[in-house]
Amino acid sequence: PAPEPSPTAAAAEGCSVDFEVGVAPPIKKYSGPVQVTYPFNTSGGVKFKLPEENETNNPMYRFFRDELGIEYVPKWVAASGDVAAQKMAAAMAAGDLPEMFTTSGEQYEILVENDTLADIKDIFERVATPLVKEKLQYPDGKQWIPLMRKGGLLGTAVAMIEANVEMVGYIRQDLLDKLNMPVPKTLEELDETVRKMHETKEIKYGVFCDKSGLHYLLSPVFGAFGVMPRVWLKSPDGKLEYGSINPGIKDALAWLRKWYADGLMDPEFYAKSRWDDLKMVADHGVHWGEWWWTRQAMTVEKEVPGVRWFMEMGAPKGPNGKYGRASAYSVGWNMVYLKGLAPEKIERALMHLNWEIENHANGLKYNSYGAMNWDELFLEGYDWEFTEDCEIRYADYNTGLMVRRVGYHYDNNAYPDFQLDRNKNVATWYAMDRSTLNKAQRMIASDFDARRRAAYQYLMDHKDEQIKDEWWGVPTERMVRLLPDLRVMEEQAFVGIVTGQRSLDAFDAFVKEWKQAGVIRSPRM
Template identity: 25%
Template sequence: MLVTAFFVSGCGLIGSPPDKRSPTIHNSQTVSIVISNLGMTFPSGMDENDNRYLNYIEEETGLEIQVTTPPPEVYNEKLDVIMSSGNLPDMMHAYEPVWFGNYAKQGAFMPLDDLIDRYGPNLKEKIPSEIWDRVRYGGKIYAVPSLNEVSGVELVYARKDWLDRLGLKPPVTLDEYYEVIRAFTQDDPDGNGIDDTMGLIFTANLGRSAPFFGAFGTQINSWFEQNGKLVNGNILPETKEALAYLAKLYKEGLLDREFPLNLQNNLYEKIENGTVGLFSAAWYDTRGPIADNMKKDPNAQWIALEYPTGPNGLKGVYDKDIIRGYNVIPARSQNAESVIKMLDFIVSDYKNLKLGFENEIWRLENGRMVTNFEKHDEHLYRGIYQSLVDVPDPVLFRERLDSLGDFQLYTNLEIIKKSVIKNEFYGIPTPTMSKYDKKLGELQDIFTRIIMGIEPIESFDTYVERWKQEGGEEITKEVNEWYRNRDRTRLEDGLNE
């Protein structure tokens, strides 16, 4: 699994800690942790075990922290290797709920309720009770969660200068989107007389396709309520309709032919080079490939579009689960108390760790934050540690986004928030999810083959039957049992108020 993150700076406490740990700290407790480096790099002379932000945490807590960072590309696999090795660290940070649920049910982790009560006052204050309920198993807490600040990721951006050159209005309906995508591909929107543009681009595994499924009222790998029960979006007739629409685009050459091979860097490169007219952008892409394209081509203009609206008036994109990471302590750890103290400090010192050191990364001018972008980028690695226990702070969040320049970051997130399609299942993964997750994921490859015309659209019906037979039906029963219990618990809580 490739773990990626976007870190932006804002405000912090006055002053910067020294580069090295204070020599007055004695008899410090050593804590070993396994975390992701999030693909970040360190300034020259620093690494994951010797840098200003880790040293700052060690100074403030009196701990000696030994950090191991498996490669992001194989992070989950390395966690499994560590769990089976018998040589366990004091803490591990995981991203996959199925992974967390699987090991929690095996008794591999230490229950944390008493430790949090004694050593985690800031954790208790800043993480809502309903989130703690998401990391319970058998009534006990088995992880300290890290939270997402955003409710969703994707919104559609298009080249306004291309629309204007071709005399087109910003599209709203799926039919209007089709016409714009066709024109961006076939009608020489950049006016260079060369057939070198594409109307729409995805990445591998149907990345950046969410708005087009949303137009049919569905999302891949989400659960929806229908007639009082939860059903998986992968097997809905609406998903078949979305695949048929996308297959038409691909057949006519309107969707990037290389999308099954596109990684994020390929998508960025094509946008920057001016070959793409419309795509589902991440909310921060206005500061990335879109900004790079406008630097390269001064005539380029981009605008956010309304989400494509389907035949039944539906639109939207997947929501982002509130939990983005799980800090777990192996059952035999001898330093669990110190781990909780470390996490409690991280969540309490949001500004220094999230936003960087004041008057170095940022400063206040007339009450407004101003960011030193060179220093901001140099210190991005701080997110490796801060993101272990991230918690939303709406006021600071907007201030730091605005401090980064006129990239419409906050506006993008507000657009997304209004159109997220809620995933109704958010419990600990069920037992059969852990058992069948990989197999069902492999079956899903048929979606790409249908879009490419390798498989006919009728193959979707075969997929649905196989999905049910190879674990999906069992998973659906367990998900609905959770759903019934959730509603029962809500009712009981309401009666007790």
């Protein structure tokens, strides 16, 4: 079905479209919607076009309700991860959980132990389309292991696209040009480069980090020493060992500690967020970020005169030639349902999943431009608008973001290979004469998309950099009980060491305390 028209968008005088707009039809049409309570964890930043619009009154929400037959009722609305975590903790403590929600790790294990979750195996295998099972690698994909208990299935694996949160290097190309220096390939070269950049006085600091964590944004520095915090890696005897207690971590912390002491890191990095002010990254010479951060990096280029990023810097080689980046989270999220929930509600939710995968995988069957990253409805005045020369450009009211992370609407995380599939479509447009493309294709095949696509392709072409978490098992009772507090202890120890509040030898005390807790190794999985 064609999406509902924008109520206020009027075509620019004399302009017209030359492309077809549409989305996948419902797999099954219902006579009316069912209501399912769900946590609306939006992460903030959502823009609504009309005064009367909100999380439950917008074009995409109405599409879910009227076309897919499911009406998600907010259990709560949280505009940040911290607030969402607080809401979830309170709901678990009170025994007042949403009917459907995502969970993972120790929290998920507690729910399993308390017999809180519905076994959906029979419904899933009946309702999920062959395309869904293929794209989500069911049942053989490792991401399904935590969900398969006692012959049942306690939810669905929310798939992330491959390398979705792996780090690629962003470095100030304008400063490299000024200094006549190449993109650094080793940690020593990187150190020399950021120091010379810092000497120009055009940046405040050398290397960016924020409260996302040292283990996240600076994972390539740890990889330069052949180690990686927060992941489980195989030891020589074939068992898994927690990466944060590897002796090489101390070497990486020493390197970061030196950068911090020399003024190459923001003295309050641990209390700041790049999302609060995108321009703060321009105060640095180097910033590691996700491939999709190209959008934000290009925004910075527009807002800060002179800034220009090179967006494909690889993981630097360390003193012994080692290198690597933390690979995308392996287990990911689980979409689960409360035990006792009406089967019809579970079926409707799974039909939503069917639609999302069909719309992502086969978008070109229903429109002239293919699947969009945010699964937007591509409405004029919302997702796009005319320019003065009757071309089109992205508008400010993305219909997909209005229901981000509601139900199975998980942006471009529809299935692991989605971004590769999308890039193949867009790549064909780059090889064509632009005059033969329609307006939507020309907009999508913009410089923004080219640089974004190149950053992602770098990650795909350099999988040798990946240091993958080898843990795919069911957490032990001790892990469930102790890991949350131990990770807080780890973060405090690492930040304290880097900032000089603790000595470098405090790492040895941290390792000793961790080992005393007994959560250091697990059998081969």
